[in-house]
Amino acid sequence: MTSRRTFLKGGVAAAVFAPAIASAQAAAGKVVVVGGGYAGATAARxxxxxxPATDVTLVEPNPVYTSCPFSNSVLANLREIGQQQFRYDGIKRTGVKVAETSVTAVDADAKSVTLADGSKLPYDRLVMNPGIDFIWNAIQGYDEAASQKMPHAWKAGAQTVLLRQQLQAMEDGGLVVMSVPANPYRCPPGPYERASLIAYWLKVWKPKSKLLLLDAKDAFSKQRLFQNGWAELYPGMIEWVSLSKGGKVTAVDPATLTFTTEFGSHKAAVANVIPPQRAGAIAAQAGVADRTGWCPVEPVSFESTLRPNIHVLGDAAIMGGMPKSAFAANAQAKVCAAALVELLAGRKAADPILINTCYSLLAADYGISVAGVYRPDKGQLTDVPGAGGNSPLEVVGGFRGQEALYASSWFRTITSEVFG
Amino acid sequence: MRRWLVSGLAGALLLAGPAWSADVPPGGPPGASSCTGCHSGAKIADVVIPRIAGRKAEDIVTFMREYRSGAWPSSVMGRIAKGFDDQQTQAIAAWFAAQPE
Incomplete structure (x- = not known):
């Protein structure tokens, strides 16, 4: 710390006696941020x-961002899709340049990105937030065209609206079938929140209907809390089929809404396929994705371990114990931005601590949570022992209602911090 | 004369800035930046989670200790407070206490 203080005092002397040099130093630093979701938008602003002297450009093709968190509430008619949507005006007001286009290539050696019109944007540091892409045909028959019949609704927007329309058009007594992938994927508890909120809506409007969850794994996030809640709120309505009970979907037929598993087949009235995923395609092009399809990073500034000067945040990155959540992406982005301040000034970033808190709703007034605290250890973000964990299984009074209120409070706060 | 005053003021601010921030990383001590995901930095309507910016450092420390021990009941804060020792908690509390209320 002594050396840093000495350095800073030197900086002050330079600023007082040679303002021109100081401002030139302060202006140095071009940072390009690719992707304007929770991670990228937070990092840029x-x-x-x-x-403020940093030249920050956020490259994002969509003028409107549609948030996945709380999009399951849109399926249950608790929210409208417009309430999920945010523009980049607040970010522009902070002085970030927003380029409404996409990145077609990253040249890590030349330290520049190529934009859709062929122009190049140089950077000193690149922050990539490519989110997820679906691995089409990993489930035989499930490609982009099939998603128009059997929506994934795992990138919020038109797909969310389509799935809601299908649920609303379904006859009472229809079977809703969901296919859930193996780990890792975006939002580990998300499929189970979705099943809960669809059941919440079915119970009122189509009470003879049932929901079948076909799962490619034997255990899931907040499992006992979800299963206890289903028994309490929706007895007999949700059936979960684990991997070992034949839950893994190997093929689908979009024409007949049929799911084929290792043990048999199921015909749905409404079909939701959450496909296997990997980091967004630009990550592989940039050379920051490994053979798993995800992006390994170091745990202090989240710089790629495969390409220097490129940082990867959010769902695309392998963040050790930290799950792929919007809260985590936002926390990582704030840590990365602070680290970039140090790195651009030629200093070393200090070890961070990060928190994740992730709420799931089982009904409008019934929330559960998982939390964790993470720090770098042996090159990975690792759970701080003794901290974190799930909501208690046994609670009194309005505990679940209170967590539902905290969930909506969190959503208002984080979207205000990121996009407000 | 006026120019001298302004540059003198700027000089004072520059001197004050680094002296205060020398030991604190940009964006706050470890852990602090995660808190604003739930505890809003800005004043916004319709939130039930309280803001902590501008609160007294000793109050924040007391809450965190009681959350950690379970003396003060909580939903998620007990689980989070257990991830921070006294020194880390005090640094975070001092950081938020220095933010505008």
């Missing part, structure tokens, strides 16, 4: 706020 936090860096610009912490270090």
């Amino acid at each position: 936090t860096l610009k706020t912490l270090r």
Whole structure:
């Protein structure tokens, strides 16, 4: 710390006696941020706020961002899709340049990205937030065209609206079938929240209907809390089929809404396929994705371990114990932005601590949560022992109602911090 | 004269800035930046989670200790507080206490 303080004092002397040199130093630093979801939007505005002299460009093709968190509430008619949507005006006001286009290539050696019109944007540091892409045909028959019949609704927007329309058009007594992938994938408890909220809506509007969850794994996030809640709120309505009971879907037929598993087949009235995933395609092109399809990073500034000067955040990155959640992406982005302030000034970033808190709703007034605290250990973000965990299984009074209120409070706060 | 005053003021601010921030990383001490995911930095309507910016450091420390021990009941804060020792908690509390209320 002594050396840093000495350095800073030197910086002050330079600023007082040679303002021109100081401003040239302060202006140094071009950072390009690719992708304007929770991770990218947070990284861009936090860096610009912490270090206004930095030239920060956020490259994002969509003028409107549609949030996945709380999109399951849209399926249950508790929210409208418009309430999930955010623009980039607040980010522009912080001084971030927003380029409404996509990145077609990253040249890690030349330190530049190529935009859709062929122009190149140089960077000193690149922050990639490519999110997820689906591995089409990993489930035989499930490709982009099939998603128009059997929506994934795992990137929120038109797909969310389509699945809601299908649920609303379904006859009472229809079977809703969901296919859930093996780990890792975006939002580990998300499929089970979705099943809960669809059941919440069915119970009122189509009470003779049932929901079948076909799962490619034998255990899932907040499992006992979900299963206890289903028994309490929706007895007999949700059936979960684990991997070892034949839950893994190997093929689908979009024409007949049929799911084929290792043990048999199921015909649905409404079909939701959450397909296997990997980091968004630009990650592989940039050379920051490994053979798993995801992006390994170091745990202090989340710089790629495969390409220097490229940082990867959010769902695309392998973050050790930290799950793929919007809260985590936002927390990682703030840590990355602070680290970039140090790295751009030629200093070393200090070890961070990060928190994740993730709420799931089982009904409008019934929430559960998982939390964790993480720090770098042996090159990985690792759970701080003794911290974190799920909501208690046994609770009194309005505990679940209170967590549902905290969930919506969190959503308002984080979307205000990121997009407000 | 006016120019001298302004540059003198700027100089004072520059001197004050680094002296205060020398030991604190940009964006706050370890852990602090995660808190604002739930505890809003800005004043916004319709939230039930309280803001902590501008609260007294000793109050934040007391809450965190009681959450950690379970003396003060909580949903998620007990689970989070257990991830921070006294020194880390004090640094975070001092950081938020120094933010505008």
